[in-house]
Amino acid sequence: MEVKAICELTKLAANKFAGVGTEVKNAVLNRAKELLFIEQEAILQANLKDIERAKENGRNAAFIDRLALTPARIKQMADGLDAIVALPDPVGEICEEYVLPNALEVKRVRAPLGVIGIIFEARPNVSIDAAALCIKSGNGVVLRGSRESVNSVGMLVACIKRALAENGVSPDLVGLIESQDREATAEMLRENKYIDVVIPRGGEGLKKVVLANATMPVIASAGGNCHTYVAPSANLAIAVPIILNAKTSRPSTCNALETILIDEKLVESFTPVICSALANAGVKINGTKEIAAVYGDCNLVGEDEFAHEYDDMEIKITSVKGIDEAIAHINKYGTNHSDAILTEDASEAEKFSKEVDSSAVYVNTSTRFTDGFELGLGAEMGISTQKLHVRGPIGLKELTSVKYVVKGYGQLRK
Secondary structure: OOHHHHHHHHHHHHHHHOOOOHHHHHHHHHHHHHHHHHOHHHHHHHHHHHHHHHHHOOOOHHHHHHHOOOHHHHHHHHHHHHHHHHOOOOOOOEEEEEEOOOOOEEEEEEEEOOEEEEEEOOOOHHHHHHHHHHHHOOOEEEEEOOHHHHHHHHHHHHHHHHHHHHOOOOHHHEEEOOOOOOHHHHHHOOOOOOOOEEEEEOOHHHHHHHHHHOOOOEOOEOOOOEEEEEOOOOOHHHHHHHHHHHHHOOOOOOOOEEEEEEEHHHHHHHHHHHHHHHHHOOOEEEEOHHHHOOOOOOEEOOHHHOOOOOOOOEEEEEEEOOHHHHHHHHHHHOOOOEEEEEOOOHHHHHHHHHHOOOOEEEEOOOHHHOOOOOOOOOOOOOEEOOOOOOOEEOOOHHHEEEEEEEEOOOOOOO
16 A cells, blocks of 8 residues: 555544544553564564564664564563553643633643654564553554564554454554555655654664655654762762663663763772672673773773763763763763652762753663653653653653643624
């Protein structure tokens, strides 16, 4: 089916779906969860085909990790569906209401955005998360995955479409562009008559393509060059496990730690400790000359590398002269994603939280919590690093707008 036809059918389905109640939405998601387990073996076999193709195309280990599905990851998708079902339906929520002097009754009410386009790389689970969030928030969705994930995404979307049909909802509510032609992406970005907003899920390259070519609003979900600043007052007993978790628990994700900023007062004492711990965990260490002077088993890193995101078991370490220099470094080289401070000084924590220009700021914990599921949103459509219309994890409420509902009794404007 042509891209325009897919988008048009999704728009028609979304218009009808806008008035569907919470009970039907939850029934669809519950059935989709059941189908994930029923079709698990077929999903995993399809994923193996995708992994093999990605390897043939020379994709690196980080990409393969993002692409791979396992029984545990399928269960995680199912848990995400459970969490979304448990969340309140945002559609129809009254955000504000008041009565004007002329007796007009005004309400600001949450309403779906309409049709959301999602263009994503590698991670096939995005198709389930995106579809589920759109369904619960009353939206339609048009999905465009990467060529390496086509088999996995096809199986997952089939589960969602079947769940919709079995509950009396048009399966066109979830559109899937399967064409391998790159022009299909460009055409999707021109369909502003049918797609109300588009969200890229991938690296900086994808983000730039979408921002340059989209004819509809874009919610930019960028990569993450994430930092942790170790202040002089930091509790070093918890600093090591926090940093290890942030870097090694899943290094291919956008909320993984990429740069450690060690206060100059701690360089001699803390650098050998954290570098040894990272090296023992299999992390390649790149450090400035100040770090290399204390821990020789590292590669020298230049200033031009500080903006680089590894997405792998590799990290950059440098020293800074106090919190102001740490904040300046993060705001210069970061991607406004997730950045942390380790400190026991409340005033330092407050200063860092206010002055670091990121969508998520952490105090004495891992950056890996920037995730819709972890932050109580059930799942996420991505992590917005821009400031309009949403910032941070994109959950149910972030997929709605508001409309004014005005009730009168024959009033006329003078």
